[in-house]
Amino acid sequence: MPKLMIRGGDLDLVEYEFQPFLPGNQVNTLGFDKEKYHLKPVKGTVAVTAPARIHLTVLDMNRFAPGHPGGGGVGFAVRVYCTAEVSCTPKDVEIDYPREPVLRHHVEVFRKAVGYQGGFRITARDHQYHHVGMGSTSTICIATLNAMNRAVGSPLTHDQLRLLMGNNFVEETGDGMVAFGFETGVGPAVSTHGGMAIMGDDLTLVYRHAFAEGKNVFIVIPASDISSAGTREIELLMNRARNLDYKDRDLKCHMVLMDLIPALERGDVVRAGNIMWEIEFRGSKRAEVEHHGFRIYQYMAKLREAGFEFVGMSSVGPTIAVITDRSRKDVEKAIAELGLRVAVETKVDNKGMRIEERKEEVS
Numbered sequence: 001m002p003k004l005m006i007r008g009g010d011l012d013l014v015e016y017e018f019q020p021f022l023p024g025n026q027v028n029t030l031g032f033d034k035e036k037y038h039l040k041p042v043k044g045t046v047a048v049t050a051p052a053r054i055h056l057t058v059l060d061m062n063r064f065a066p067g068h069p070g071g072g073g074v075g076f077a078v079r080v081y082c083t084a085e086v087s088c089t090p091k092d093v094e095i096d097y098p099r100e101p102v103l104r105h106h107v108e109v110f111r112k113a114v115g116y117q118g119g120f121r122i123t124a125r126d127h128q129y130h131h132v133g134m135g136s137t138s139t140i141c142i143a144t145l146n147a148m149n150r151a152v153g154s155p156l157t158h159d160q161l162r163l164l165m166g167n168n169f170v171e172e173t174g175d176g177m178v179a180f181g182f183e184t185g186v187g188p189a190v191s192t193h194g195g196m197a198i199m200g201d202d203l204t205l206v207y208r209h210a211f212a213e214g215k216n217v218f219i220v221i222p223a224s225d226i227s228s229a230g231t232r233e234i235e236l237l238m239n240r241a242r243n244l245d246y247k248d249r250d251l252k253c254h255m256v257l258m259d260l261i262p263a264l265e266r267g268d269v270v271r272a273g274n275i276m277w278e279i280e281f282r283g284s285k286r287a288e289v290e291h292h293g294f295r296i297y298q299y300m301a302k303l304r305e306a307g308f309e310f311v312g313m314s315s316v317g318p319t320i321a322v323i324t325d326r327s328r329k330d331v332e333k334a335i336a337e338l339g340l341r342v343a344v345e346t347k348v349d350n351k352g353m354r355i356e357e358r359k360e361e362v363s
Helices: 101-114 136-149 158-166 186-193 229-239 240-266 269-279 284-291 293-306 328-336
Strands: 003-009 012-017 045-058 075-089 093-096 120-124 169-171 178-180 196-200 205-209 216-220 311-314 320-324 342-346 354-358
Touching: 012 196, 045 136, 045 186, 045 240, 045 284, 075 136, 075 186, 075 216, 075 342, 093 101, 101 120, 101 136, 101 158, 101 169, 101 178, 120 136, 136 158, 136 186, 136 354, 158 186, 158 269, 186 196, 186 205, 196 240, 205 240, 216 328, 240 269, 240 284, 240 342, 269 311, 293 311, 293 320, 293 328, 320 328, 328 342
Parallel strands: 093 120
Antiparallel strands: 003 012, 045 075, 045 354, 075 120, 075 196, 169 178, 196 205, 216 320, 216 342, 311 320
8 A cells, every 4th residue: 555755844754554454344433332322213214305415625634634533624515416216125235336345334333333233234325526626425424324314213313423424534546345434524414404514623513504505506517637535535635735724723713703704793794705816826726726637716706707606626627617696607607718608507595405214115
């Protein structure tokens, strides 16, 4: 397995070995397994629909690593959905999902955490936008965890589930194995509760508020031959991004607390957009954008110059989110000369996930 040298500063150089493992190994139950739960499997199927997320920024890359969630962050939910349908079975676990190892790991995490000895039949479908900054992994995992939880009688709360997921977050490695990934907790928080969320360290939900209600959200995904997953993501986030956050983390946190939160309270999307545009050039966010080359800055600057209220790149990109009162035609006109197109037209989801129980029909 590859070994990466991680540099956060002049005196901060460590070696990290990227070690895949079989799903169900290296489980962190957070001590939930010490409780006694009265499990009561439902008859029928539980269906969960969870919104995807736009992850605007991490607050401090130095506070998290693969297998160590945290770092804080800012992001919001969008009406692009992942779905999970779960029913209880006597023993076996059946998973109908292309990225099966990821879900199988979280199934075993949940079973060990609540002491469930039975099985599940799971059908999951994500939004098909993988490794471009829209949180396909975190959204499908939190949807599936909530579906399993309801299916056995809701032993855990929504927030316990997102903590459980964050402390066991993995990505598939392509050989039936998984490896720990980066997790700030932004995705599960907004998928669960909707709106805009601000996270502190250790997956702490500091603030949540409705955002850009009624406005249009246009997702633009520029072509990029630069990977935003696996070892390339680790190299990016654990080297240059950490070094830049040593310099700018205080400023980013100040801007979020003193400017962004008041803007959200007022429903001022223009002000929120101005703050996030400043953050695009600060700390780890700068490293994420530059990972794809300065052309991403060029694209976003053109959209800003065209007068769109809120423009930001999600996660390690290259997805760009545009929030505006204006029409799709206006956005397409602005990006046509850049060779870009609108991939998704949607809105902010301010309600969060939906859970439905479908009873078995008696013939």
